[in-house]
Amino acid sequence: MPEDSKATVTEALRVAILAGEFAPKQRLVEIDLCERFGTSRFILRSALQELAAQGLVEFQHNRGARVRDVSLAEAIEITEVRILLEGLLAARAAERVTRSDAAMLRAIVRDMRTVVAKSELLAYSDLNARLHGAIRDIGAHETASRLLRQLRDQTVRHQFSLSLVPGRPAVSLPQHEAIVAAITARDPDAAERAMRDHLQSVVEAFRALSVAATP
Amino acid sequence: MPEDSKATVTEALRVAILAGEFAPKQRLVEIDLCERFGTSRFILRSALQELAAQGLVEFQHNRGARVRDVSLAEAIEITEVRILLEGLLAARAAERVTRSDAAMLRAIVRDMRTVVAKSELLAYSDLNARLHGAIRDIGAHETASRLLRQLRDQTVRHQFSLSLVPGRPAVSLPQHEAIVAAITARDPDAAERAMRDHLQSVVEAFRALSVAATP
DNA sequence: GCCGACAGTAATGTCAACAATTTTGTCGCA
DNA sequence: TGCGACAAAATTGTTGACATTACTGTCGGC
Numbered sequence: 128m129p130e131d132s133k134a135t136v137t138e139a140l141r142v143a144i145l146a147g148e149f150a151p152k153q154r155l156v157e158i159d160l161c162e163r164f165g166t167s168r169f170i171l172r173s174a175l176q177e178l179a180a181q182g183l184v185e186f187q188h189n190r191g192a193r194v195r196d197v198s199l200a201e202a203i204e205i206t207e208v209r210i211l212l213e214g215l216l217a218a219r220a221a222e223r224v225t226r227s228d229a230a231m232l233r234a235i236v237r238d239m240r241t242v243v244a245k246s247e248l249l250a251y252s253d254l255n256a257r258l259h260g261a262i263r264d265i266g267a268h269e270t271a272s273r274l275l276r277q278l279r280d281q282t283v284r285h286q287f288s289l290s291l292v293p294g295r296p297a298v299s300l301p302q303h304e305a306i307v308a309a310i311t312a313r314d315p316d317a318a319e320r321a322m323r324d325h326l327q328s329v330v331e332a333f334r335a336l337s338v339a340a341t342p
Numbered sequence: 343m344p345e346d347s348k349a350t351v352t353e354a355l356r357v358a359i360l361a362g363e364f365a366p367k368q369r370l371v372e373i374d375l376c377e378r379f380g381t382s383r384f385i386l387r388s389a390l391q392e393l394a395a396q397g398l399v400e401f402q403h404n405r406g407a408r409v410r411d412v413s414l415a416e417a418i419e420i421t422e423v424r425i426l427l428e429g430l431l432a433a434r435a436a437e438r439v440t441r442s443d444a445a446m447l448r449a450i451v452r453d454m455r456t457v458v459a460k461s462e463l464l465a466y467s468d469l470n471a472r473l474h475g476a477i478r479d480i481g482a483h484e485t486a487s488r489l490l491r492q493l494r495d496q497t498v499r500h501q502f503s504l505s506l507v508p509g510r511p512a513v514s515l516p517q518h519e520a521i522v523a524a525i526t527a528r529d530p531d532a533a534e535r536a537m538r539d540h541l542q543s544v545v546e547a548f549r550a551l552s553v554a555a556t557p
Numbered sequence: 558g559c560c561g562a563c564a565g566t567a568a569t570g571t572c573a574a575c576a577a578t579t580t581t582g583t584c585g586c587a
Numbered sequence: 588t589g590c591g592a593c594a595a596a597a598t599t600g601t602t603g604a605c606a607t608t609a610c611t612g613t614c615g616g617c
Contacts, residue, residue: 156597156599157599167572167573168572168573168599169571169573170571172599176391176392177395180391188599189577189579189598189599190578190579190599191598191600201485204483204484204485207430208427208430208486211429212423214426215423215426269416269419270420270422271419347601371569373568382602383569383602384600384603387569387570403570404568404570404607405608406568
């Protein structure tokens with residue numbers, strides 16, 4: 128029935144993993160997943176291989192697929208690369224932003240202030256993703272965007288645990304404001320700097336988590 | 343017989359594509375490849391899917407796999423990202439370089455001077471790859487290295503055509519010397535700057551090719 | 558003589574069954 | 588009771604065959 132079942136199943140499986148329905152290191156038994164997604168082993172295997180290529184799952188020979196466990200150290204490495212890529216996109220966004228783009232960015236920041244005032248952590252996390260996504264789109268750099276999506280998928284779990292750190296929104300909100308201000312002011316250098324500062328503080332927050340976890 | 347045939351076949355197919363044995367847009371008929379690599383369709387298909395995930399081949403529904411044709415514009419985008427990633431690696435390499443690393447880098451540059459003097463373009467292209475690879479290893483940033491390898495594979499064809507441009511080595515040799523000098527001097531900022539300048543000139547060389555090709 | 562339909566061929570997408578391997582559970586023995 | 592070997596079950600890796608789809612060359616009609 129599905130016209131392109133492979134892509135459909137891959138996407139469904141990705142969403143399930145990103146939603147945390149499968150714990151890291153958990154074995155992904157093919158038969159079970161077949162039943163859940165109503166597909167055959169062949170299709171499901173293709174989906175697993177695609178996700179493996181994107182670093183979301185890993186294969187062990189004769190032991191099947193597992194959800195890949197991205198360590199905190201690796202999340203830091205990934206964020207270090209994100210600094211570069213998102214910095215580039217922010218700079219380009221500042222060069223290319225239109226009036227309606229600017230209005231959208233400001234609207235997101237406005238919503239952010241609202242939800243931070245109400246301490247709605249989940250909504251803030253969602254707006255955070257929307258803001259970064261919008262900047263990615265405005266930046267219009269296919270290669271950087273594609274890589275960023277891969278990297279982001281691998282760190283959602285850590286990103287989520289960060290968003291629960293008390294006082295974290297109070298730190299990142301002004302940074303987001305600075306990024307949007309620089310982009311709407313069409314100042315590429317300032318936009319790149321603001322984005323780098325922002326993600327650098329994410330790296331430091333990860334490092335703080337890291338030392339907190341290993342006494 | 344092969345213990346892990348999938349990885350083996352994938353690698354062989356990648357090498358064949360990178361060596362230009364299959365032209366861009368050329369259809370990759372599964373049966374033919376099966377015969378060539380002595381494997382089954384299932385294994386070969388897995389290999390194709392992995393290479394598709396890495397952007398070397400592309401699938402069209404019910405029309406099989408083709409060698410992906412990376413446009414010059416895309417090669418420029420990719421190199422823009424390489425500027426960032428290789429800049430990071432160069433800076434880290436400058437922080438982590440050992441005496442034996444430094445000796446190896448200097449040896450590569452020495453060989454480069456020799457082959458440039460003799461106008462051995464192919465050997466220079468090879469040394470170029472070795473130098474960037476060595477810096478990647480010294481930099482020791484798993485995430486950046488992995489992404490770089492993907493990006494590099496996608497642009498080998500354009501990289502090759504660049505290496506044939508007359509006078510190109512004369513431009514890039516001093517840049518390589520500057521990079522190695524900064525790394526062996528343990529100066530991260532200078533190393534990053536030198537690497538960025540080098541790859542920026544690659545971008546400009548691509549742009550020159552681009553306007554030359556479209557009158 | 559040219560255009561469109563049609564059948565034949567070739568290649569791909571999918572499936573179900575088989576073989577090989579790991580994992581689990583049980584029994585015997587110290 | 589604890590440990591190791593063996594057997595059974597479960598799971599994965601692979602193969603070959605089948606269905607579906609796109610390509611090609613030919614034939615008939617206008």
